[in-house]
Amino acid sequence: MKKIITADNTESYLNEEVQETYHSQTGAVEEALKKYALPCQIKEVAKSGKIRILDMFFGIGYNSAMAISVALEENPDCQIEVIGIENDAEIVSKIGEVNPPIAFFKHYKKLKDNLEFKEGNVSVKLILGDARETVKSLPQEHFDAVFYDPFSPKTAPEMWSEELFKEMYRVMKKTAILATYSCARLGRDNMAKAGLVYDDGPCVGRRGPGTVAKKWINPQWMKK
Numbered sequence: 001m002k003k004i005i006t007a008d009n010t011e012s013y014l015n016e017e018v019q020e021t022y023h024s025q026t027g028a029v030e031e032a033l034k035k036y037a038l039p040c041q042i043k044e045v046a047k048s049g050k051i052r053i054l055d056m057f058f059g060i061g062y063n064s065a066m067a068i069s070v071a072l073e074e075n076p077d078c079q080i081e082v083i084g085i086e087n088d089a090e091i092v093s094k095i096g097e098v099n100p101p102i103a104f105f106k107h108y109k110k111l112k113d114n115l116e117f118k119e120g121n122v123s124v125k126l127i128l129g130d131a132r133e134t135v136k137s138l139p140q141e142h143f144d145a146v147f148y149d150p151f152s153p154k155t156a157p158e159m160w161s162e163e164l165f166k167e168m169y170r171v172m173k174k175t176a177i178l179a180t181y182s183c184a185r186l187g188r189d190n191m192a193k194a195g196l197v198y199d200d201g202p203c204v205g206r207r208g209p210g211t212v213a214k215k216w217i218n219p220q221w222m223k224k
């Protein structure tokens, strides 16, 4: 793994085996905010006093660390639970080698030694293993937000499958929002097969839109 600096001057890594970066090269920290925390309406949910986030394909944890920071800024008393899913202990160990401008990230350094920690009202737990297996242990209708951040559909089509999106459907609350950086057909078709309704997410940098999805039971989200 090779450290890189992305266009917003924040650190990420290049995975030389799959020849993909862990974050958008247009800005790693910008992506965590604009492609995940904002479209999942973390601020708004934080006002309710409780938020549960599933950080799929956790990597070095920028997406959930950013969401926690945004939630605590909005409501310092908010109870926050994060569960992260990741299969590569080596990328998790890189948390010790990066210093993104994300307020809560300093606490994520604890994950190098322990796969879970509590800090004030925040609990973070990392489950290491293949997502296709580990997600089966997650409780149903539990999460307010799902950050879905695997390698690309081209590199890792098995992470964009109907089966995995069915698991996402199972663990999402009725009001939950799933966000991902990709607008690829494969992911969107399999979301729809799994019962999720999708729409364009934000465009960040020069790239195409991301995708946001909800359970079909929210009629206002039905695709026109």
Ligand SMILES: C[S@@+](CC[C@H](N)C(=O)[O-])C[C@H]1O[C@@H](n2cnc3c(N)ncnc32)[C@H](O)[C@@H]1O
Residues within 6 Å of the ligand: 021, 022, 023, 056, 057, 058, 059, 060, 061, 062, 063, 085, 086, 087, 088, 091, 129, 130, 131, 132, 149, 150, 151
């Ligand atoms: C695009 S990166 C995610 C970056 C991450 N969200 C971050 O902020 O650092 C994709 C991640 O998926 C992980 N991954 C790949 N295959 C996996 C699998 N079968 N199960 C769980 N995680 C997997 C990789 O190790 C990598 O960390």
